[in-house]
Structures are given as structure tokens and as C-alpha cells.
Amino acid sequence: MSATSNRRPLARVPVGSTAIVSRVSGARRVVRRLLEMGLVPGTPVTVQREAPLGDPVELRVRNYALSIRRSDALGIEVE
């Protein structure tokens, strides 16, 4: 993609912001699960809040709340 696109891991998206999923990478099992839960490229995702200990994070995707660990959120690239 173009160098101007603002790509970063979902784990770096501040709480309350929305971004669009561009790529999901990592262990196949995790990637497959995240895709099945609806985090396919092109999907808007909002970082809703983080757990009291900072991990995991709560996402809002396709009108439901999904919680994933930060380590897995690192593999989700958004723009």
C-alpha cells in the first residue's frame, strides 16, 4: 500500500478511537479465530476500553463487544 497510509497495530490505537482493519497476522489459530469473529480486512473496529490491569482490551466490531489480548491485537494492522 502507499506509504502515506497510516498503518499501525490495533494495540496502538487509543481507547475510544475507531480504525479500519487492513491485515491480520500471527499464529494461524488466532488469525483464523479473529477473522471468523468478523475482523476481516475492511471492517471498522473501535477500541472501547481496557481491562483494569491494562490487558485484555475490549473492541466494538460489527455491533458487538469482543475482548482480545494485547499480544493478539498487535497482529491486527489497522489504518
Next chain:
Amino acid sequence: MSAPALAHPPSARHALVLVAGNPNSGKSTVFNALSGARTRVANYPGVTIDRRSATVALTGGRAIELTDLPGTYSLAARSREEQIAVESLLGRGPRRPDAILVVADATALARALYLTIEILEIGHPVVIALNMTDEARRDGIDIDVERLEALTGARVIPTVASKGMGTDALRAALAAAIERPDVPRMPDVARSSALQADLAELEGLILSERVMERPQEARVWAQWLLLSLEHDFGDELTNIPASIRSGVHRVHERATAAGRNLDLEIIAGRYHLVDRVVSEVCRAPASARRSWTDRVDAFLTHRIGGAVAFAAVMMVVFQALFSWSEPAIAAIEDTVTAVQAFVSSVMPAGPLTSLIVDGVIAGVGNVVVFVPQIALLFLFIGLLEDLGYLARAAFVIDRVMRAVGLHGRAFVPMLSGFSCAIPAVMATRTLESRTDRLLTMLVLPLTSCSARLPIYVLVTATVFAPGSRVGFLSAGAMALFAMYALSVVAALTAAAVLRRTVLKGPAPTLVLELPPYRLPVFSVLLRGVWQRVRTFLLDAGTVILALTIILWVLLSYPKDPAVAAEAGQARAALASAALATEEREARLVEIESRENGAQLRHSVAGRVGRLIEPVIAPLGFDWRIGVGILGAFAAREVFVGTLGVVFDIAGADETNEPLRHVLRAATWPDGARLMTPLAGVSLMVFFVLACQCMSTVAIVKRESGGWRWPLFMVAYMTVLAYSASLLVYQVGSRLGWGL
């Protein structure tokens, strides 16, 4: 045990309807609304998921067999359990379904449609129960039902199952789907020509291997195989021919070489269709307004408020298991004692009466005594799950649990373990992955359950002189605290070690839906509790009963006729002696205690105790303690009573002064004191770590689906307990702490 599965074979006369749906979609509520009170629960043979089914009368008098599938977000399978659900949908199960009922959460239509599309691809008639339409309406979500029907080719019935709305329409729709099973085709999922070629290749392979006959099912199975089989063959899926496995592997490798990702292609293709359908049928407010779930979460997952709420909820659960169950447990124990006394009084004394009283009735008591805690724990778990809090609890505590390789959801079972391992092991079902479940149930018995407390009490009171202190703490309190600390450290360490060794697998992860807060439907909740209790009584209960009887035999036989004769003579002598009633009673008890003690020492268990003395002596235990440990396999607290019998003290409990006295006075043959403080600590350490509980073994057998894991658990815990006690006693003795 698979016996209950055979008790109710799916009726061949009725059409078979499978119920599928996402977790938290209200699937159980829909199932219950349709089935009424006629639910049967059975096991799928060989695996540990329950199969709920019911015979349901439809509109027009036709009856169907309704079978519930486990809640899932997709058909891709990571475990044998999930594979069974998929195979029953694909007609690889005992019989091909006549229709599928999909329960979809109207508030999360896109996610529900993903599963629905997977099911529609199979080609069976589908009825969609669009559930929780009241909530969707409240959130401003508007779904065009007719358009959804037109696009999917399925009948769509709006329902609010918690209020019974839409149930009659569902019955009518199911009847229609079975009577006119011509399925309008849904639009094809968009696939690249490369993917189509891949699927065609596998479809041909499946058909030529004669695993399936219908091309459409073969094509769905091909996609399922591509998504579910691991590249390294490290999955636990079975019953898949090697030729098909290598075919799938080949297709994946070719795609990867061409820079393609088949997982992404298949899943994204389906979501492409989902998005198209959703955009056509569903109008939702552009920015979802702040729901009350969100407002509640602002507190319940808050940095401080969330931690406080979590601690408060868990304390209530623990208090309930530990204390609220007490009256019911006491009542069960009293009833068992009363029945035993009654049977003893009406039947002639002898081996048969003894078998009935001390084997069968005691065994039934050993089973039923767990019911209050199981019922309470599942009531709380069900309540918290249905309210939506259980997922938040996992969210809040996951960071802590993952440090030792456990899932956030493992917290509630682990906490329950401090009360009793039996309900706690059953509660591991709230974990999705089999590896997580196994890991949790294997380390759970290390948490210090309440049955260990009587042993700690007896030992500390015996070996520590009243008033002995370590710093400002009494030595007893210090020892007690140390045992609980040891149990926590042992459980967490064992989890970390097992995760890196025997249960090594892909890194455990957490992908967890946080459902909206909802009010539970109490009839569904209570039925769930009853089903758990019932399965426990039928499956684990029979094993516990059998083990109780075996243990009773080992502790009672063979009898020594000389001992019985001697006791008979003593009784006769007592009968002719002129004594006050109280004195006579006391002497009778004494004779009986001596007789029981002598018979126990003569029994198989007594002999085994002597036999293993050389093995346990390095831990500081003599053969009499060995007999107590053998007896304690029935349940840990039985150690106290068995030890009492070995030392000729009848009816001893942990607060029994005479037992403490004999224990303090007991010596080794060379005159050295037996129960030194060091030996006491060694004994407590042994009980913290050893799997001294056959009911735990029985429940792990039931929940893991075989004898392999419970036997492994007993083995590793015994090795751990032996090594730790050996270390304590030997190092302590060398350092001169033995006296």
C-alpha cells in the same frame, strides 16, 4: 459412561431438527421454549459435551426430534467436540438432519449470519429464529424480515424466546420446512476462480473416497477441512482419511506458494456476503447510542471499581460454596447416618448388613453429599453467565491467569476448588478449548479443598503445643497459612509446567465475546442446574459408589476370626459382671474399638499399610498413618476416622482429645516419637499435594472422557506429594528440626 446415550436413541420415526447458534444468542431459551419440560440429556460417546434432545409436537400434530448443538461462532473445529457438531450437520453423524433451526441474535446480526451462511451452504432446509428482537428494536435496529428471507432462502421468525414470543410461529415454520423441503438457493459466496478450483479438487477427492455422497455436502466439508486441519497435522480431529488429509495439505501448500491465504479467502468471502445481506436488510443507527450495558461496564470493568466488584462477586460465590452449602450437607450426612442406624437395627448383624450399611449406603451418601455444592456453583455460574458478568470476570482477571498459562475463565473453577474439587472440575466446562479445560481440571485438585481442613486441624492440634508461637503468630495458624500458600503455589506452578510439557500446544489465547447485560430466564437457569446435578449423579455417581464399595472391602476383609472370638468372650464376660450401666457402656465401646482396630490391622488395607511402611517411613509416616492415607482415598476427611480406628478409638473426629493423646504418645518401635512437629508438617504437605480423593478421580474421568487423564493426575500428584514430603522430612531431620 455412554450408557445414558443409548438409553434414548434418536427416534427414527420423527424428523430430526438440529438447533445451532452463537453462544449468548438465547439458544437454550429457544430450545426450552420449544421443548417444554421434556428435555433429555445424553453424552456424545467418547467426548464430553452433553447432547440435549427432546421430542416436540409441531403444528398439525407432527412430532420432531429436536437436538441442541453446542453454541459456536463458526463451524470450523479445533476439537473433537466441535467436529461432532459439524459432522452431525453434514450428515456424517448417526443420521442426516431434516432441517436446521438457527438461533440468531438480532442485535448482532452480522456475526450470526456468518454461522448461518456456513449452515445454509450445506443445503438443508433452514429456519432462522431471529431472537431478542425486542432488544434490537430498543437499540434502534430495524431488520427487514421478508428481505432476509428472500436473500437467504430460509424462513425467518422474529422471536423473544425469554417471553415465549414467536414460539408458535417457529413450530409452524419447522413443520413447513420439513413437509416442503425444497430449499430456495441463497446467493453464492463470492470466490476467486483459484479458490473454486481448489474446492472442486477436494470435492472430487472426497466423493471418490466415498466419504460423502452429496456434492454440496462434500464442498462444504472441503471448506471445513481447509479451515480446521492444522498444517502440521497437530489437530485432534479424527476419522479423516489420510488421503484427504494430504490432499488438503497439498492445496494449502500450493496456495501459500502462490502468495494466497486460504483461511482469509474462505472467511472473507463469507463475510463479503454477510455484509451485502446486512446492508440490504438491516438499518441501524449510524452511531450506536450509549447503551446501559456500556454504562454498567464503565463501573464493572473500571480500574478500581471493576476490581472491587470482582472481589465482591467472587467472595459471595465462595461464601455460598463454603458456608451456605453446609446445612444441606449436614442434613444429607445426618440422613445417611440415620438410614445406616435403621438398617443396622432391623437387619441381622453380618457381612451382608455391613456391605449394605458401610458399602452401599455410605457410597450413596458419598455421592449425594456433593449435590448441594454442585447445585450452588452451577446456579451462580448460570446466573453470572446469563447476566453477562462471567465474561467480564474473565476480562478483568485474564491478565493474572495468563501469567501461568490459564484462561481468564479458569478463575471461577480454580476459586471453587478451595471449597471442593468436584463442582470445580465440572465448572471447567465454561472453558471453550479442550486444552484449557484439561489443564484447569488437572491442577484444580491441588487447591486446598475444605475436606483437607479436618486433617490440618487434627495434625496442628496434635503436634504443636498450645501457645507455641512463631513470631507473634501461633505455630498452628502459621502452619495452616503455609499449607494454603503451598496449595496456591503448587497449583499455579503445576499449571505453568503442564502447559509447557504434556499440554504443550498452541499458545492459549482469549477471544471472548462480552455479551450485553441481560436478565436471566429462571426456568432455563434452574433446568440447567438440574441437568448438571443429574449427569453428576448418573455418570460420576456410579463410579464413586463402586469405588466406595471396593474401598470398604479392602478396609474390612479378610476378617480375623480370633479377633472376633476374643471380642465375643470379652462381651460375654462383661455381661456376667456386676457393673453400673455407664461403666458397662464404656467397656462395650472399648471392646468394640479394640475389635475394629484389630480387624482393620488384619484387613487388606492394614497389610498394605505395613507393606508400604518402608516406602513411607522416609516421609516420617509409620504403617498406621499409611492405613489412614489408604482409607482417606474415599475422601480426605476420612483420614481422621480411619486413623482413629487404627489407634482403637471409635468415632473420632478432628477435635477428639483421646485421638490427639494417642497420637502424641505413639512411637516408632525404637521408642522415638511418631508425631513430631516435623512429621506433622510432612503429613500436611502430603495431603495438600496428593490426589487423595476418588470422587475427584471419578469426575475427571467423566469430564475428560476417559481414564487416561485422571490416572495421569493421580500419578503426577502422588509423585509431587511424595517428593515434597520426603524433602520436608529429610531436610528437616538433617537440620535437627525433627524433635
